[in-house]
Amino acid sequence: MRYKLLILASLLLMTFYFGCNRLSDEIMGPEEIIIDSLGFTEVSAAGVTFKYKVEDTDLHCILSGNTSGWVSVGINPSSQMKNGDFIMAYVNGGAGFMRDDWGISNTTHVSDISLGGEDNITMISASESGGITELEFSIPLNSGDQYDHILELDQTYPIILARGNSDSFDSMHSATGYTSITISVTGGGNGGDGHTSVMPDTTQYLHLETIGMKFYWLVDTDTLHCVVTAPTTGWVGIGFDQVNVMQGANFIIGYVESDTIGYFRDDWGTDPTTHVSDESMGGTSDLYNLGGIEAGGESIIYFSIPLDSGDSYDKPLVWDETYPIILAYGSEDTFISMHTGADFSSFTVDNTTGGGSGGGTGNTTAFPDTTLYLSLKEGDISYYWLVDPDTIHVLVSAPTTGWVGIGFDQDNVMQGANFIIGYVENDSIGYLRDDWGNTTSVHSSDVVNGGTEDIYHTGGLESGGETYIYFSMPLDSGDAYDKPLVWDESYPIILAYGLDDDFSAMHTGAEFSSFTVDNTTGGGGGGTGNTTAFPDTTLYLSLKEGDISYYWLVDPDTIHVLVSAPTTGWVGIGFDQDNVMQGANFIIGYVENDSIGYLRDDWGNTTSVHSSDIVNGGTEDIYHTGGLESGGETYIYFSMPLNSGDPYDKPLSWDENYPVILAYGNDDSFSSMHANAGFSSFTVDNTTGGGDNGVTTGGDISLDDDTLGFNVVYKSDFTFRWKIVGDSLRCMLEAPTTGWLAVGFDPSEEMQDANFIIGYVNNGITYVRDDFGVSETLHSADLGLGGENNVRRVFGHEGGSSSEMRFTIPLDSGDIYDRVIIPGHEYKVIFAYGSNGADDFNSMHQEAEDEDVQF
Numbered sequence: 001m002r003y004k005l006l007i008l009a010s011l012l013l014m015t016f017y018f019g020c021n022r023l024s025d026e027i028m029g030p031e032e033i034i035i036d037s038l039g040f041t042e043v044s045a046a047g048v049t050f051k052y053k054v055e056d057t058d059l060h061c062i063l064s065g066n067t068s069g070w071v072s073v074g075i076n077p078s079s080q081m082k083n084g085d086f087i088m089a090y091v092n093g094g095a096g097f098m099r100d101d102w103g104i105s106n107t108t109h110v111s112d113i114s115l116g117g118e119d120n121i122t123m124i125s126a127s128e129s130g131g132i133t134e135l136e137f138s139i140p141l142n143s144g145d146q147y148d149h150i151l152e153l154d155q156t157y158p159i160i161l162a163r164g165n166s167d168s169f170d171s172m173h174s175a176t177g178y179t180s181i182t183i184s185v186t187g188g189g190n191g192g193d194g195h196t197s198v199m200p201d202t203t204q205y206l207h208l209e210t211i212g213m214k215f216y217w218l219v220d221t222d223t224l225h226c227v228v229t230a231p232t233t234g235w236v237g238i239g240f241d242q243v244n245v246m247q248g249a250n251f252i253i254g255y256v257e258s259d260t261i262g263y264f265r266d267d268w269g270t271d272p273t274t275h276v277s278d279e280s281m282g283g284t285s286d287l288y289n290l291g292g293i294e295a296g297g298e299s300i301i302y303f304s305i306p307l308d309s310g311d312s313y314d315k316p317l318v319w320d321e322t323y324p325i326i327l328a329y330g331s332e333d334t335f336i337s338m339h340t341g342a343d344f345s346s347f348t349v350d351n352t353t354g355g356g357s358g359g360g361t362g363n364t365t366a367f368p369d370t371t372l373y374l375s376l377k378e379g380d381i382s383y384y385w386l387v388d389p390d391t392i393h394v395l396v397s398a399p400t401t402g403w404v405g406i407g408f409d410q411d412n413v414m415q416g417a418n419f420i421i422g423y424v425e426n427d428s429i430g431y432l433r434d435d436w437g438n439t440t441s442v443h444s445s446d447v448v449n450g451g452t453e454d455i456y457h458t459g460g461l462e463s464g465g466e467t468y469i470y471f472s473m474p475l476d477s478g479d480a481y482d483k484p485l486v487w488d489e490s491y492p493i494i495l496a497y498g499l500d501d502d503f504s505a506m507h508t509g510a511e512f513s514s515f516t517v518d519n520t521t522g523g524g525g526g527g528t529g530n531t532t533a534f535p536d537t538t539l540y541l542s543l544k545e546g547d548i549s550y551y552w553l554v555d556p557d558t559i560h561v562l563v564s565a566p567t568t569g570w571v572g573i574g575f576d577q578d579n580v581m582q583g584a585n586f587i588i589g590y591v592e593n594d595s596i597g598y599l600r601d602d603w604g605n606t607t608s609v610h611s612s613d614i615v616n617g618g619t620e621d622i623y624h625t626g627g628l629e630s631g632g633e634t635y636i637y638f639s640m641p642l643n644s645g646d647p648y649d650k651p652l653s654w655d656e657n658y659p660v661i662l663a664y665g666n667d668d669s670f671s672s673m674h675a676n677a678g679f680s681s682f683t684v685d686n687t688t689g690g691g692d693n694g695v696t697t698g699g700d701i702s703l704d705d706d707t708l709g710f711n712v713v714y715k716s717d718f719t720f721r722w723k724i725v726g727d728s729l730r731c732m733l734e735a736p737t738t739g740w741l742a743v744g745f746d747p748s749e750e751m752q753d754a755n756f757i758i759g760y761v762n763n764g765i766t767y768v769r770d771d772f773g774v775s776e777t778l779h780s781a782d783l784g785l786g787g788e789n790n791v792r793r794v795f796g797h798e799g800g801s802s803s804e805m806r807f808t809i810p811l812d813s814g815d816i817y818d819r820v821i822i823p824g825h826e827y828k829v830i831f832a833y834g835s836n837g838a839d840d841f842n843s844m845h846q847e848a849e850d851e852d853v854q855f
Helices: 009-013
Strands: 041-045 048-055 058-065 071-075 085-092 095-103 109-111 122-129 132-140 156-164 173-182 206-210 213-219 223-230 236-240 250-257 261-271 274-277 288-295 298-306 322-329 341-348 374-378 381-387 391-398 404-408 418-425 429-437 443-445 456-463 466-474 490-497 509-516 541-545 548-554 558-565 571-575 585-592 596-604 610-612 623-630 633-641 657-665 674-683 695-697 711-715 718-725 728-735 741-745 755-762 765-773 779-781 792-799 802-810 826-834 845-854
Touching: 041 156, 041 173, 048 071, 048 156, 048 173, 058 071, 058 085, 085 122, 085 132, 095 122, 095 132, 206 341, 213 322, 213 341, 223 236, 223 322, 236 298, 250 288, 250 298, 261 298, 374 509, 381 490, 381 509, 391 404, 391 490, 404 466, 418 456, 418 466, 429 466, 541 674, 548 657, 548 674, 558 571, 558 657, 571 633, 585 623, 585 633, 596 633, 711 845, 718 826, 718 845, 728 741, 728 826, 755 792, 755 802, 765 792, 765 802
Parallel strands: none
Antiparallel strands: 041 048, 048 058, 058 132, 071 085, 071 156, 085 095, 095 109, 122 132, 156 173, 206 213, 213 223, 223 298, 236 250, 236 322, 250 261, 261 274, 261 288, 288 298, 322 341, 374 381, 381 391, 391 466, 404 418, 404 490, 418 429, 429 443, 429 456, 456 466, 490 509, 541 548, 548 558, 558 633, 571 585, 571 657, 585 596, 596 610, 596 623, 623 633, 657 674, 695 765, 711 718, 718 728, 728 802, 741 755, 741 826, 755 765, 765 779, 792 802, 826 845
């Protein structure tokens, strides 16, 4: 592998000896790690090569350099030369001279003996020929000398390699370089060379899956290309054609550092429980096209191997033959740690069954910021695009959990179209393929047709029943199976989606449209959709200006915000304006598909115009964004720093009061005219308590002593008591939890349309909220939906492992987010509670039941 050269500015002044102040010394980078047939690991830098291997309690070394002067290795310095264990050597008159030194400062080292230590070098041989100096020697792994480092197995140490032009321990160096060594009994150092190839396109690979691991393979004439994945941030391995457990297997083991650098070793199973590197056995490493990726708790390694390397420590593989394999992974970035998971399977060396089911290479980049993209919507499919000089960046979304696709410039229906089709697994891994429309009804991959895969920056996201795929591609790839796109030209497109995670499944919806290859019409949709769930605003402060509501909560350096208005269009807030809109830090957003919020960070350029911070040269400084549209009300929410440092944001200070603008419009657009606007002010603090989203009481303080005459329903773990008093329903609910408990009245289906009363007790204070079932699986606060909190006479108690909640609600509150209860009628009632300690309104229930109750 290539190690990064760590160069400090002071390195230019660094010398090996007293009195050196030259700035023209050659500072050279490291070369590759190699393991030779004798088991020596070899590292090089600055024209000096250092070979080493562990032998019993010693480190056997060979030090050589492109010089007729001295060569040196310094082991494990703490800073430049300081505390480094230096071995210096030269050959004069056929005799070798070596000295054991210690770095006493950043620029100086002296002999161990002069410091009261020992010279612990055992010289084996010395030679000088053709301008090459070489010395073979050994040093103890632990000499016991305070001026030598203890070298521990499986530890990595930085080293300095240097050479000079003179046969003198005190002369100036001519070159120095840095690298590192790993002390290992099996050889191989860190192994591998890091990435030597990009992640392969696995569209045409076969694959199998076991214990959460996947093995993808493709066979060329004499080569096997492999990708192996596992649910780990440690090592991943595969063993081919084992005789007995590990014995006789050709192992390939790899791990990933810095998320994108794969390190590999070609091993051999010496017995049922042990494998060592081929090089340490006298064989060779026969891997190439190496690389690795680590993301989302998953490690992916990829490599190619010859079907028959000729190495006695590799098993030959023959076309159309089936072989057993071992798949395994561990939790550490090492070649020798114990496996966490392992399983056995088999595979056949052929490509006869086609392209597996995966295809693509998973996400290769993060979800794009579509703020400046253009967009169009055809039916229920959305298409966003942005054009660089020679590239188009694309995002397509559709209401499906299956595949989504777009075809560019078709001749007849599908025929002649450049298709990009993709789907998402595990909510966040997109698999995409570059296809060609072969006929009016059939498309297949460019690779199968003899072309190339010409998409990159690929990825996908699946959220709220919507699937998003994104990618970049050249305007003109030069591939015969792609259509070139030209600036300012308009092209027809096909937009389609299906229900399955499959490149060949039938479409469920398809639409035709057209677009122009330019960026002239402005910022399209903007935002990146929801990045977090709807916030719990129980503890937020709030104010209302006209029919617009503003909720906020302040952390030490962050403000969390929710704004709602009676619209299905955009909602916005502007902080600390100078004059109407001018100088305001605007956050504006709208919602698509009822639950996907698109938000933008803007700046008030004039009294009547605002534009995105990015367009103005600033930065987008909002996060935890999202939106919800329900019952004609739109909610946007976000978090932002109190002081982002962006000149197009206004800093906010604790305990200071600021003016705000609140506004909304009727369109899903960042630039349409407002329908209503109002001005108010707020203070950056949390001093006035919990907003008005909940009802709280003191601990164990009942608001009345009314505990008699209740009807009782026992249901599993729940006890529900109720009685009608005048125009109200008085309730008592008990459940075996120290978390939240809830009752829902009269749902239409599952949770949908139920009037939920949910509460918990924390530190003796009871918190209760009046919610409404906005879907079969989701409920939200009435206040957040534009309704009212109609819970009164609250009491709560938590003791041991159970909780009790008492409350009163009107039989008919007049609130559209409450259900009417008519005495004598029967209604379905839902009971639920959360896990112990779940003092919140949003976590998953641990237990739920329902019962029909006649009130």
